[in-house]
Amino acid sequence: MIRALLLIACILGLVSLQWKREKVVMDLKVQNYDPELILSADSWLYKGKPFTGYRVESDRNGKILYQLPIIKGKAEGEAQGWFDTGEKMMLRHFKNGKQEGNFIQWWPNGNMRYCFHYKEGLLNGQQIVNFPDGHHKQESNYLYGNEDGIQRVWNEAGILLSNYTIKNHKIYGIVQVKVCMPIDH
Helix, strand or coil: CHHHHHHHHHHHHHHHHHHHHHHHHCCCEEECCCCCEEECCCCEEECCEECCEEEEEECCCCCEEEEEEEECCEECEEEEEECCCCCEEEEEEEECCEEEEEEEEECCCCCEEEEEEEECCEECEEEEEECCCCCEEEEEEEECCEECEEEEEECCCCCEEEEEEEECCEEEEECCCCCCCCCCC
16 A cells, blocks of 8 residues: 555656656747747757747747747647737637637737637637627637538628528528619718
């Protein structure tokens, strides 16, 4: 029993040390324009080796406006972006180099600009795009990278311009509404 507990404690200690080692290395921040940071076919390399750290974009004063976490060459975790005023501009998640979960971007006024949902790097689920005032501009649905389900588009006045459904790659409904009569001003 004591041996088993000691073995478990040693394993947990080693895992903890490995995590701390990665955490320390994650303090490395490399600018997106650094010629030593290269995206190969499916992996980020820095000085020819798989990169662990943050790929960052900064303003002229060195303030970070975007950071992408990368572990062993793959985007991993929560990428964030900020407006130059400091407010959050975007938030997206990665798992093993692919987008996973919500990708949200905000307008400078704080309203949500869009929210896309990803599964294994593909659009999957409801996708929403809004006007700066927060009203919907577009709602679309995807199933593993393909449009599937209700698709809608509105103009800034809130008038529905397009309303259709896609099932089995076939379109049903009104894809686009156009004014067919001239408008007098």
